[in-house]
Amino acid sequence: MALILGLESSCDETAAALVTSDRQILAHALAGQEAAHRPFGGVVPEIAARAHVEVLTPLIARALDEAGVTLGDVDAIAATAGPGLIGGVMVGLVTGKALALAAAKPLVAVNHLEGHALSPRLAAPDLAFPYLLLLVSGGHCQLLEVRGPGDYRRLATTIDDAAGEAFDKSAKVLGLGFPGGPAVERAAAAGDPHRVPLPRPLVGSGEPHFSFAGLKSAVLRAHESGRWSVEDIAASFQQAVIDCLLDRTRIALRKAQRPTALVVAGGVAANNGVRAALQALAAEHGLPFVAPPLWLCTDNAAMIAWAGAERFAAGLTDPLDVAARARWPLDADAEAARGAGVKA
Numbered sequence: 001m002a003l004i005l006g007l008e009s010s011c012d013e014t015a016a017a018l019v020t021s022d023r024q025i026l027a028h029a030l031a032g033q034e035a036a037h038r039p040f041g042g043v044v045p046e047i048a049a050r051a052h053v054e055v056l057t058p059l060i061a062r063a064l065d066e067a068g069v070t071l072g073d074v075d076a077i078a079a080t081a082g083p084g085l086i087g088g089v090m091v092g093l094v095t096g097k098a099l100a101l102a103a104a105k106p107l108v109a110v111n112h113l114e115g116h117a118l119s120p121r122l123a124a125p126d127l128a129f130p131y132l133l134l135l136v137s138g139g140h141c142q143l144l145e146v147r148g149p150g151d152y153r154r155l156a157t158t159i160d161d162a163a164g165e166a167f168d169k170s171a172k173v174l175g176l177g178f179p180g181g182p183a184v185e186r187a188a189a190a191g192d193p194h195r196v197p198l199p200r201p202l203v204g205s206g207e208p209h210f211s212f213a214g215l216k217s218a219v220l221r222a223h224e225s226g227r228w229s230v231e232d233i234a235a236s237f238q239q240a241v242i243d244c245l246l247d248r249t250r251i252a253l254r255k256a257q258r259p260t261a262l263v264v265a266g267g268v269a270a271n272n273g274v275r276a277a278l279q280a281l282a283a284e285h286g287l288p289f290v291a292p293p294l295w296l297c298t299d300n301a302a303m304i305a306w307a308g309a310e311r312f313a314a315g316l317t318d319p320l321d322v323a324a325r326a327r328w329p330l331d332a333d334a335e336a337a338r339g340a341g342v343k344a
Helices: 034-040 045-067 086-103 112-123 163-174 180-188 213-225 230-255 272-284 301-313
Strands: 003-008 013-020 025-032 076-082 107-111 131-136 141-148 151-157 262-265
Touching: 003 045, 003 086, 003 301, 013 045, 013 301, 025 045, 025 301, 034 045, 045 086, 076 086, 076 112, 076 301, 086 107, 107 112, 107 301, 112 131, 112 141, 112 262, 112 301, 131 230, 141 230, 151 230, 163 180, 163 213, 163 230, 180 230, 180 272, 213 230, 230 272, 262 272
Parallel strands: 003 076, 076 107, 131 262
Antiparallel strands: 003 013, 013 025, 131 141, 141 151
């Protein structure tokens, strides 16, 4: 049994966790930055990086103390090496390198997206490869065949904005606060999801790619018109996102090669409406539906430690000169989506 220390600092959550290869989460220490970023309506990279520097070392000490172990008891150190806000990524990765060097432990440089992609296996031991994953978060919206650690086939990506970004920007337009995803979901609960006529970008197209920039702009126009309540716009926006996710995932299911399950991960996977719709879609196709617990959907270090455990077991460790990356695709061989910008 291996014991992995995981570090996460890719955006605005700083976290350290200790996870065993038999799926025991011995400790998880996390510090959020919502209060620091709320006045700006979104994450400010410079503020985020400074906050990581201030709290990461105490969080590591707290996690080790909570688990009742020392750094010497750890078998490997896993740190997010990208993608993400480069300043924050560097804080976590450099810290991981320093600990690995000081304790003579292997380093595992984890792709943050792989952390999300493998996190369902931390919570669901029976989930076998390959499975179809909808990875939907603030910075990413992809459909992937997950074949194993380091082995991914991308079936779809966003050509502009991610769904989570659309949630955050729509919440800002509607004056709902930050973070936007939970705020929109709360407002939507009091609204009519069919009240406001909003577009469903790319729905019905042959390729399963995503686009949310036009939907985000439509929310702005609907709000400025003054014709509808904030709650109705929020509910209609949320339903439009769900419709897009379902339509695109349905196409990907036809392209996937005998998936064992339909899986969702990432911050938007915490949305109850998204989960319910995907669960129904999985049932239509006779597939199990797997979603991590809500706390594992948002950024955390347990998923980084678990991805590190899976990679460590496969012999996938990294040299101490491994570089931090602002962008790092899981499937480097995937063709660029037509019309896609750098976010794809």
